[in-house]
Amino acid sequence: MADPLERLTNLLALLLETREPLTQDRIAAELANQYPVDLIARRGAFERDKAMLRGEGIPIETVTTADGGTAYRIDRRRYELADLGLTPDETRALQVAVATVHLGTAWGEDALLKLDVDAATPTGTAAALGSLEALPVLFQANTERAAVTFGYRGTTRNLDPYGLVSRDGFWYVVGRDHARDQMRTFRVDRIDGTIDVGGPGTFTAPVGFVPADALLSDPKAFGDSDAEATVLVDAGHAARLLRELGEGAVRERRDDGSMVFAVPCANRWAFRSWLLGFMEHAEVLAPADVRAEVIEWLQAIADAGSRT
Amino acid sequence: MSAPRRGPRPAQERLRRLLVMLPWLMERGDVPVAEVADRFGLSEQHVIADLERASLCGLPPYVDEMIDLYIDDGIVHVGVPRLFTRPLRLTSSEGFSLLAAGTAALELPGADRDGPLGRAMVKLARSLGDTPALAVELERPPLLDVVQHATDGAERLAISYWSAGRDELTERTIAPQATFVERGNFYVVADDSRHGDERTFRIDRIDAARPTGEHFTKRAVTLPIDGRWFEGAEGIDVVIVIPADAAWVVERYPVHAITVLGDGRVEVRLAVVSDRWLARLLLRIGPGAEVVEPVDRRQLNAQAAANVLGRYR
Numbered sequence: 001m002a003d004p005l006e007r008l009t010n011l012l013a014l015l016l017e018t019r020e021p022l023t024q025d026r027i028a029a030e031l032a033n034q035y036p037v038d039l040i041a042r043r044g045a046f047e048r049d050k051a052m053l054r055g056e057g058i059p060i061e062t063v064t065t066a067d068g069g070t071a072y073r074i075d076r077r078r079y080e081l082a083d084l085g086l087t088p089d090e091t092r093a094l095q096v097a098v099a100t101v102h103l104g105t106a107w108g109e110d111a112l113l114k115l116d117v118d119a120a121t122p123t124g125t126a127a128a129l130g131s132l133e134a135l136p137v138l139f140q141a142n143t144e145r146a147a148v149t150f151g152y153r154g155t156t157r158n159l160d161p162y163g164l165v166s167r168d169g170f171w172y173v174v175g176r177d178h179a180r181d182q183m184r185t186f187r188v189d190r191i192d193g194t195i196d197v198g199g200p201g202t203f204t205a206p207v208g209f210v211p212a213d214a215l216l217s218d219p220k221a222f223g224d225s226d227a228e229a230t231v232l233v234d235a236g237h238a239a240r241l242l243r244e245l246g247e248g249a250v251r252e253r254r255d256d257g258s259m260v261f262a263v264p265c266a267n268r269w270a271f272r273s274w275l276l277g278f279m280e281h282a283e284v285l286a287p288a289d290v291r292a293e294v295i296e297w298l299q300a301i302a303d304a305g306s307r308t
Numbered sequence: 309m310s311a312p313r314r315g316p317r318p319a320q321e322r323l324r325r326l327l328v329m330l331p332w333l334m335e336r337g338d339v340p341v342a343e344v345a346d347r348f349g350l351s352e353q354h355v356i357a358d359l360e361r362a363s364l365c366g367l368p369p370y371v372d373e374m375i376d377l378y379i380d381d382g383i384v385h386v387g388v389p390r391l392f393t394r395p396l397r398l399t400s401s402e403g404f405s406l407l408a409a410g411t412a413a414l415e416l417p418g419a420d421r422d423g424p425l426g427r428a429m430v431k432l433a434r435s436l437g438d439t440p441a442l443a444v445e446l447e448r449p450p451l452l453d454v455v456q457h458a459t460d461g462a463e464r465l466a467i468s469y470w471s472a473g474r475d476e477l478t479e480r481t482i483a484p485q486a487t488f489v490e491r492g493n494f495y496v497v498a499d500d501s502r503h504g505d506e507r508t509f510r511i512d513r514i515d516a517a518r519p520t521g522e523h524f525t526k527r528a529v530t531l532p533i534d535g536r537w538f539e540g541a542e543g544i545d546v547v548i549v550i551p552a553d554a555a556w557v558v559e560r561y562p563v564h565a566i567t568v569l570g571d572g573r574v575e576v577r578l579a580v581v582s583d584r585w586l587a588r589l590l591l592r593i594g595p596g597a598e599v600v601e602p603v604d605r606r607q608l609n610a611q612a613a614a615n616v617l618g619r620y621r
Contacts, residue, residue: 004319005358009326009365013374013391017367030367052320056327057399080394084431093425094406094432097413108409111402113328113348114395116335125416125456126531127489129408129444139407140400143437163441166412169491205441212443236477239515240470243450276591279475279584279612283619295620298613300595305610 007034011049012058016079021063021071081114095120103131129166134188137195138164138173144200147178151192159184160203163211174214176203185215229265229290234258234281265290272297322358325350327396330362330375334389341382359384403436412444416489417456446489449512454519455496459484464522465498468515472588473581478502481520482509485529497529508532546586546605547577551596557589575600587612 010031014022024046028035035042050072054060059078063071086094098108099120109119134150141148142161149158158178165172170187177184233241235257242250245261252260265271272294275282284291325348332347333339344359345352356379366374376387398406410429414421433440458465466481482498485506489495494511506529545564550557552572557563565577573596580586583605590597590609599605 003361005322005326005361006365008319008323009362009375010367012323013365014367016391052323055320056324056396057402058396079396081397082435084428084435086428086431087424089424090428090431093423094410094428097410097425098406100416101409101412103405103408105401105405107399107401107405110324110328111398111406113332114398114402116332116395124418125487125489125494127412127416127446128491129412130491131405131408135408136399136401136404139404139440139442140437142442143400143403143440163443165442166408166444167492168445168447169493209441210443211441212445237470240513273592276616277588279588279591280616280619281475291620295617297594298591298617298620301591301597301613302610302617304595304598305607305613 007031008049008052010034012053015060015072015074016076018073021073023065023069023071084115091117100124100126102126102128105131130169132171132188134191134195135164135171137197138188141197145203146200147198147202149196152186152190157186162205162209162214165211165215167215172215174211183214227264227266228262229271229287230260230285231263231275232258232260232283232285233278237278237281260285268293317354326358326362327392330392331395333377333384333386334393337386339384341379341384344384406432407436407440407442408444411442412446415444415446417452446492449494451514451517452494452511454517455484455511455514456487458519459487459496462523462526464520464524466518466520469509470513470515472513473585475584477515483524485526486531488531497531544580545577546580546599547575547601549573549575549598549600550593554593554596557593583608591616
């Protein structure tokens with residue numbers, strides 16, 4: 001059997017060289033003896049090759065012929081990497097960035113090879129940003145202004161992806177949710193299964209849109225209200241919290257060094273998780289229902305333990 | 309570059325390398341096989357195999373000279389370039405990675421938005437389509453600049469540090485070797501006077517830092533970037549069962565093994581630094597969490613809950 005690399009390379013060359021789109025029959029004839037003679041096997045092999053080339057990002061165009069068949073070609077201008085016009089110092093900066101920021105994949109290094117840039121030694125602070133298979137898909141949909149459809153916590157969402165944000169170690173996609181006609185944020189690692197991408201150019205992002213501004217800054221504030229709880233924090237932990245929340249959140253300073261802070265609690269789950277991080281060094285004082293919920297939660301844990 | 313891998317290589321991967329190797333070779337003319345192998349992270353054997361295969365490719369009327377190259381005496385010779393003179397455009401994965409890496413690097417200490425990297429990002433974004441909107445936020449802890457300055461200048465720092473594992477504030481002197489960011493948190497790898505060994509500290513947990521004026525000689529450190537570390541090395545291995553809706557535990561912390569139980573609950577094995585740390589995790593997960601191993605920690609969550617409840621009585 002012929003080496004699959006040879007047939008793929010020939011197919012690619014043929015589609016790049018041809019002036020007019022070619023049907024599968026024409027392609028098989030041009031690449032004499034490289035595709036199986038049996039028609040069904042030939043179609044299977046051709047579809048696999050086509051999928052593989054497209055998987056590499058090769059823009060194979062499909063044209064419908066006069067008699068209703070399908071023909072293929074590749075526009076060389078769309079195939080070739082455009083010259084970015086980087087100056088030597090800009091190239092050098094990009095090199096260092098790729099060496100310094102770890103995405104956990106080889107995509108960045110592959111890109112540098114195409115740009116004919118050597119790998120560099122990292123300098124300064126190294127950074128690790130997680131990467132996910134869904135990110136390039138969402139990214140491309142964003143640049144093409146194409147709507148996306150995906151499953152999220154058991155529901156199907158249709159979204160105009162306005163942008164991507166990495167915050168606190170997680171990636172978020174921000175955009176307009178079609179069903180709700182409102183701006184929504186989704187955690188990319190929580191998206192279920194594959195993402196369907198619609199046709200390009202179906203939306204425009206709002207003028208001056210900044211993705212980070214669309215994200216709520218504090219998960220404890222996610223929700224439909226601006227509810228706040230007051231929390232008493234022991235002296236040993238108050239200084240650190242003060243640095244985090246700022247002077248504006250302080251409601252009371254006590255003589256023993258402990259402090260009372262106002263903290264968003266619209267998202268009860270996030271609030272409780274945050275509060276329990278202090279263990280016995282913090283106590284929610286008000287509102288009464290939030291305090292009662294925390295007590296109930298702790299009581300359930302204590303009771304579960306005494307039963308075993 | 310990634311190390312050459314073993315076993316048969318998928319055709320798609322070979323094609324990917326070939327399409328970037330060919331334009332690179334055409335630009336240069338004659339290149340030793342060893343140099344090609346090194347550059348593209350392949351073995352010399354694979355370079356020769358794939359290039360010879362490519363040289364056999366051809367379409368009428370260019371049956372032989374479509375890809376005009378031959379290998380002789382360890383040197384790749386390239387003739388008149390016809391096809392594949394330019395690399396394939398960036399894939400969405402590659403474009404995303406470059407932009408994400410560059411955008412993140414602009415958030416790191418010492419980065420200059422108006423400098424070469426900032427300009428490179430503008431050019432890259434323009435080539436990738438209709439102004440991509442991608443942001444990387446790295447919240448800098450207030451003491452980052454002090455720590456970074458000491459790291460760059462190899463100067464010892466006296467710090468007050470809150471250890472989450474032991475839940476205590478400690479005073480120590482550290483020799484900061486390198487800083488890094490992971491999952492949105494800034495860390496410093498340093499030699500710790502308290503223990504006389506290398507430790508990783510979260511910079512936002514440093515309550516105070518004072519440069520001592522005392523200098524040290526820096527050494528090469530391997531950054532623990534892959535989530536497989538915890539401050540304070542002496543960990544205990546625990547097995548806990550968590551409800552299905554507490555899957556965030558698996559996302560947040562490095563777990564060694566995951567088993568989904570018949571009732572939908574999940575059993576995870578992970579290393580924890582201390583009982584205190586484990587108790588905090590269990591309180592957050594709630595009444596559905598159970599410790600399986602070690603057996604003497606089974607009451608840990610109930611005890612911790614009772615202890616916190618003490619405040620509310």
